[in-house]
Amino acid sequence: MKRLIITNGKIIFPDRLTEDGTIICEQGKITAITEKTDAFLKEESVETEIIDAKGNYVSPGFIDIHTHGAGGFDFMDGTVEAYLGAAETHAKYGTTALLPTTLAGSFEELMKTFSVYQTAKQKNKKGAAFLGLHLEGPYFSYNQRGAQDPKYLRNPDPAEYNRILEACNDIVRWSLAPELEGAMEFGRVLTLNNILPSIAHSDAIYEQVVEAYHAGFTHITHLYSAMSTITRRNAFRYAGIVEAAYLIDDMTVEIIADGVHLPKPLLQFVYKFKGPDKTALCTDSMRGAGMPDGESILGSLEKGQKVIIEDGVAKLPDRSAFAGSVATADRLVRTMIFLAEVPLTDAVKMMTITPARILKINDRKGSLEKGKDADLVIFDKNIHVSHTILGGNVIYRN
Structure with a gap:
């Protein structure tokens, strides 16, 4: 041997x-x-x-718990070639394991993705390993949709999500807005199925986040991006998801540490007050990761949205919002060290053992240990x- x-x-x-x-x-x-x-x-x-x-x-190999693609490929393309191409591109930048991530889309697109994932997982020999699927959406707040296509947004429907859960055993994480009608019950269903419910693209207030946490929502998707902070309603102030992230000690978070989505002060703020043991780095990369600047597509080639890659990030054509990052894992670690001035060991921890703990695979991945x-x-x-x-x-x- x-x-x-x-x-x-x-x-x-x-x-x-x-x-x-x-x-x-x-x-x-x-x-x-x-x-x-x-x-x-x-x-x-x-x-x-x-x-x-x-x-x-x-x-330890880098673990990316939120990526939509790379190298000109998006997992929503729904082809084995796209899965393998994205995985091989990420491997060039130190990623050894990742969660292929979907976007808000049609039921039919999801079902196609499930069968393709199975085939791609068996054929994946040269790329970062697939740890399971991360569904991002379609159960999101319209006001916090970011670059998610609004025509696919909807509330959790047991008739739909139970069909999805029955059709696929590879889902390990599902991001959604907990304030939507039926979301709390859905979170409990996910938890019973050993799937991580994650708060994302949401207008929830602090009290709703606390309720969601007790329903199993123990993680927050791309902190600061597409989520509520302090708001005023009928003259009263309410804390939002950002504040809840810090007040709930055991809540874990992920950040897109490309130096664009979050500037230096926010990267340092997260590190100082949430810490490297509760903060994972993620690329949230779309197909433009590892590719040159110019026009690209967010989502599938067939039904995706046109975007522009410039200034080290993908943007909507009108430049009103970011449309996913073009970062790779090495860039995240580099940004935390050289921009956020975080010690090397902690920057690596946020790209290795912390995401492994969030996914509950730290018994076998995430650190250099015998066995x-x-x-x-x-x-x-x-x-x-x-x-x-x-x-x-x-x-x-x-």
Whole structure:
């Protein structure tokens, strides 16, 4: 059985760095983390690949819990090619696992996506692994729709969502607005099915968020984007989702840390008051990630909306709103370190073990520990990726 040994690396743990370490991987798992390699190198009976990290950083593989696509592909295209193309593009930037994410669309589009996902998962050998599906919508507030197509927005309907749940066992997360009629009950249904209900594109006030939290909504989708903050109703002030995110200690959040969706002060605010253990970085990337500036499409090629990529972000044509990011995981980590001035270990934590905990897969992914999956990424001081390793196999080499 092939063995992989990574030597001469600065190994990143959740709370510290090892300046000159070695990681040994066998049968898809990390079997040892040490500073001694001679004993392993002398076992000539075992086929061994040795990677010299050359003093660069060795990190757990990045986990992106919210992405719509990359490399000119969107998961809403509904093709195996799109799934594989997006996964392979993200792998080039250090992502070893992700949640393919849908947009608000028709029931028929969703059903097609489910069957395509199954086929793509079986054929995915060169890209970031698929951890399950994340449905974003269509149960959203019209006022907080952002770039979501308004013609598809609707309230949760048991007749519809029960058909979806019966048709697909791959959904692990569903983002929706908890203030909509029927949303609280839907949240409880999702929780019973071990699916994470997440607050998104919502006008909920603080009291509704507290109720939603107790119904299972323990996570907030792209904090600050498309959600309520302090409002006045009949002269009285009400706290919103943003305030609830900080007041509910165990609520987890994700942020699009591309340096555009959230400026430096907000990135620092989230880090200071929510902290790296409750904050995940996500790309929320559309097909333009890893692509040049210019016109693009948000959503499927057939039914999506035209957008413009400029200034490091996708925008609606009238530039009234962002239309998803074009970030990759390395850019998120880079932004947190160099713009938000966050320590390297914490920036990596928000891209690895924290999203793993949110998805409840931290027993096997998210940190470099003996017995965990051999998902790793090697990058330099500027967070430029040289190797992406999935299950002990190199899937990208620069």
